[in-house]
Amino acid sequence: MTATIKAGGRAFIFDMDGTIVDNMAFHTKSWLAFFERRGQAIDGDEFFRATAGRQGHEIMRTYLGEHLTKEDTALLDAEKEELYRELYAPHLETVAGFEQFIAAAQEADVRLAVATAAPPANIVFTLDGLDLRRHFDAVVGAADVARGKPNPDVFLLAAERCGVPPEHCIVFEDAPLGVEAARRAGMRAVVLTTTLPAEAFAEFDNVILVARDFTELNIDALFASGAVATSPTEAE
Known part of the structure; x- marks a missing residue:
């Protein structure tokens, strides 16, 4: 069932590979x-x-x-x-700080989704292998949309299933094609440098923060941010 979009809702939408897990x-x-x-x-x-x-x-x-x-x-x-x-x-393990970060997000009434290009077997392998699926309001994968990133389909469907407008969603990504998909969806993005350095994302105006892992993130600051930022440790 598709959720009704709520004007005041907020959501975090996570890519899976390279973002939830450093794989x-x-x-x-x-x-x-x-x-x-x-x-x-x-x-x-x-x-x-x-x-x-x-x-x-x-x-x-x-x-x-x-x-x-x-x-x-x-x-x-x-x-x-x-x-x-x-x-x-x-x-198989989560990126540093991930589980604490999503627990804090749930406390702050932020809806949570996974939006990945992974096939169903890999989603099961990761989310169920780490007992994470129970935390998410929506899980959208390759089987749910016709087109992969940089098309925005997977992020837009995740937002729809969370009942949150795209402009109130923040995407977490590790790859340029994913950040471009978020941009096309009208969503801000946080980049994790698990795979590529910060400079690989310099061209994207929807990136609000670049960080090494989830321990560097603050929920209120993310939603308040409309400008590109780099975490202090990433800038060193």
Whole structure:
């Protein structure tokens, strides 16, 4: 059921991979191994910048050919994601301060959502593996929208399900395509530098704060902010 949008509501919308968990290096490793099986050498840094936030089937068609059918990409996605889960399972944990931050947000009556390009199996792996799903008012993934980031679909649906207007939502992201998706959705963004440095996001006028992890964040300050800021430790 879609929630009724409340004028006074506020929401935090979290990307999952690279934001709730610091796992993008493992995703990159699994992609490199996946393409190596097919005789393709991929530059990891360049690949991340071009694809983080896009859905698996979009990436498959870009790198393996537009001729691939939906059934083809589904099988390839399953292979790649199994590789990723095998690699990351021993390291599964939240980014520093995340659980304390969302507990404080709930105390402040902020609605919480996850908006990710991840397939259902990876959402289960992460949110249920860490017993986090119970904290969220909405969880939106690749299976719920037709287009991945930088299209705004996943963030707009998360806001709708939370019952909060886009302008009262703050997105937490680690990738440029995700920040661009938030911009297109009319949402401010907080960047975590789990994967890329602050300068990788210099072009985005919707970024209100750049931080290393959730221990550096203050809820009231985030909602009051309309300007780009960098946390003191990140500026050092």
